[in-house]
Amino acid sequence: MDKQLNIHYQEFADENALPLQDRELLRQAETMASKAYAPYSRFKVGAAVRLANGVVVCGSNQENAAYPSGLCAERVAVFSAAANYPDQAIEALAITTQAEKASGDPVAPCGACRQSILEYEHKFQQPIRVILRGKNGTILVLDSVRSLLPFQFSAEDMGL
Numbered sequence: 627m628d629k630q631l632n633i634h635y636q637e638f639a640d641e642n643a644l645p646l647q648d649r650e651l652l653r654q655a656e657t658m659a660s661k662a663y664a665p666y667s668r669f670k671v672g673a674a675v676r677l678a679n680g681v682v683v684c685g686s687n688q689e690n691a692a693y694p695s696g697l698c699a700e701r702v703a704v705f706s707a708a709a710n711y712p713d714q715a716i717e718a719l720a721i722t723t724q725a726e727k728a729s730g731d732p733v734a735p736c737g738a739c740r741q742s743i744l745e746y747e748h749k750f751q752q753p754i755r756v757i758l759r760g761k762n763g764t765i766l767v768l769d770s771v772r773s774l775l776p777f778q779f780s781a782e783d784m785g786l
């Protein structure tokens with residue numbers, strides 16, 4: 627039996643089409659990207675998380691000479707938010723890049739980040755809005771991390 631998945635997302639050429647709080651979150655992610663520690667890849671990423679209480683927690687990628695020891699901007703932000711505000715659901719996550727050589731299109735989180743972010747959708751039973759902006763200004767908006775990871779691994783798979 628053939629089956630098909632459809633993923634819904636929105637694309638904007640201009641941030642003015644977005645709600646003010648999304649634009650603000652993108653601005654904070656942009657600032658964070660400029661502070662990324664990416665001496666090896668020079669692929670700078672910034673992330674900003676908006677919590678249910680309105681607090682914004684930010685992160686940037688942190689690389690390491692021993693490559694796997696570094697961490698993506700998304701997980702720096704999300705883990706920091708979860709550690710400092712464990713009772714606050716994550717409402718939205720903005721991700722921007724300042725890649726020197728890349729196409730300039732929005733860059734989606736890596737697989738490990740998708741799984742990590744999804745954990746907090748499960749925890750709070752609330753979708754996380756994901757806002758991606760590339761260097762060329764194109765913006766993609768997804769209503770849930772599930773759209774980025776349709777076949778997800780969850781605690782239910784372990785019978786938990």
Ligand SMILES: [Zn+2]
Pocket residue numbers: 698699700701735736737738739740
């Ligand atoms: Zn990642």
